[in-house]
Structures are given as structure tokens and as C-alpha cells.
Amino acid sequence: MQALRVEQLSDDLSGCALVDIPVPKPAADEVLVRVAAASINFPDLLMTSGGYQSKPDVPFTCGLEMAGTVVEAADSSPFKPGDKVMGGAKTGAMAEYAALPARSLRPMPVGLGFAQAAALGAAYTTAYTSLVELGGLKKGQWVLVHGASGGVGLAAVDLALALGAKVVATSASEEKLKRIQKVYQLDVTIVAQGRFRESVADITGGALADIVLDPVGGDVFDESTRCVAFSGKLLVVGFAGGRIPEIAVNIPLIKGFSVVGVRAGEYSRRFPDRGKAISQAVSDMAANGTITPHIDRQLPLSRWREGFEAMASRQLVGKVVLLPGS
Secondary structure, eight states, X not given: OEEEEEOSOOSSSTTEEEEEOOOOOOOTTEEEEEEEXXXXXXXXXXXXXXXXXXXXXXXXXXXXXXXXXXXXXXXXXXXXXXXXEEEOOSSOOSBSEEEEEGGGEXXXXXXXXXXXXXXXXXXXXXXXXXXXIITOOXXXXXXXXXXXXXXXXXXXXHHHHHTTOXXXXXXXXXXXXXXXXXXXXXXXXXXXXXXXXXXXHHHXXXXXXXXXXXXXXXXXXXXXXXXXXXXXXXXXXXXXXXXXXXXXXXXXXXXXXXXXXXXXXXXXXXXXXXXXXXXXHHHHHHHTTSOOOOEEEEEEGGGHHHHHHHHXXXXXXXXXXXXXXX
């Protein structure tokens, strides 16, 4: 089968290659899936250079998440051949076949195609864990979402709107904000450059944001500390902007807000019952059409570099999905 492999770590994708390897043989607790679609997540990009906290041994097959059809499963497995599933692990999804633990898979929501199912899991469970589980989102609250064109950011916009929040979406690009408005009919957007606190204050009538979701870090985080309402929450999701910011603790003390770190995958591992509930809630919302993953582009696996480079150069609004076998 063909698989996208990281043969060696590199900063320019030169260590990655599409190669032929044997179809994996599933272990007793694993399921063999014919992969129909695999989405690219920011951690996938980071892992090609060793820049992510998870550092698998080289060589490894790329890919955190996918959707496809079960072709082999043990009699004791909750899945059987022919089942349509979604999910994944830290690696292995960007290939024609993937052997994955049964516990890391779940049935595809009814009504979703393979591409949308592959784009749903990581982004929306991170958004749900952030906004609902840790942020305590309530209907009518103001939510400031940074990096709104990215996978997690756009999922957070979609989810917050579905739950009745008042959303302010930000991006460094006016053109991207226009594209986001077309997808989710947002009323309020901000170009997140320089000092944007006064814009947030004007939009919210001085109330500022009850929840700020920040997957960007750097200068955006620094200014966000001025945008959080008293007793609000500043959710730290990542550092796509490159710089890991620091904060003097007197700022949240004086302003009365919480800084909350979000590691959705680790949260689910430490609290498996909550993780299952979060995944089920996301699947249910997708099945009834309450949330809808937005896919920027779909590419055959042979054009993997185009997808990774589009993510690295911040061209995307939503997710890139690779299609093995096409």
C-alpha cells in the first residue's frame, strides 16, 4: 500500500515521502481500516520536524485522524467488516490502510461523508473540550475566537454559534475573514493585529469576552489578556503564531480571569468517561446538522505536499483532507 512516511525529521518536508509499505497486520485489540479520507492537522505538520510534544520514532506514517471502512476486526471487537468508522491515533492515518486500536474509533455520524468525518474529530473535540467542558460556555455569552480560519478555530466558531454564543472571530487576514463570513454568516470579525482590545470593547458594549479561545499565542495572547471579562476564561489551545507567550500573574489576579490550558487528547485519556461523552456529543451534533465541518480542499494522497504547504503558509480556511487511493 502507499503511505506518507516521515523518513527523517526536517524543517522543509524534505524528510517526508510517499512510499510503498506492507499493509499493516492488526493486533488483537486493533481494527484494520481501508482509509477513504485523512485530514491534516497542525500537529501532523509539527511532527514532520520534531516540533510537537509527541515524538514518534522515525520512520513513521503521518496522520492523526481518518475515516474509512473496516476490513478486518476480531470477533470480540465492537466493529465488523463493512462498518464506516472515524478516528485515529497519533500516527498512521495517511495511508491506504491503517491498523488502529478499536478504542480510538467510533461509528461515522449518519449523513456525513468520509471527508467531513475525517475533518470532524480532532478539531471539534478540541473546540468542545475548550468551550464547553473547560470553558463552561453558556448561551448568550461573548466568545472571542482567534485563528478562526484554522481547523480548531473554525470548529470553535461553528460550535459556539450552534450553542447560542455571540461570536467574534479573528484572523490576521481580512480576506480570510470574508471567507469565514460566507461559510458561517458571522456578523462580527476583527483583524487581530496590534491593539484590538478597543474593538472588542466596542462590539460587546464594554462587556469584553466571557471566553477567549487562543490557538495562536504570541502577540495575540498578550493583547487577549486585555480582552477578557472579569471572571472570564482565557483558553490556551496552542501556539500557531510561533512564540510561546508569558504572563505576569498579577494580570489575571487584578482582572479576575482564569488562564486555562487545553490538551483535549490528554483530557480524554485522563478522564475517559468524559472523553467518550465529548466525542458522542460532537457526533450527535454533526449527525443532526447542528455543526458542519468546513473543508478548504480535498487532494489525492499523491498531492500531500500541497496540503502541508498550504497549512504551513496559512492559506486555509478550514481543513485539508487527503484521499488515499484516489
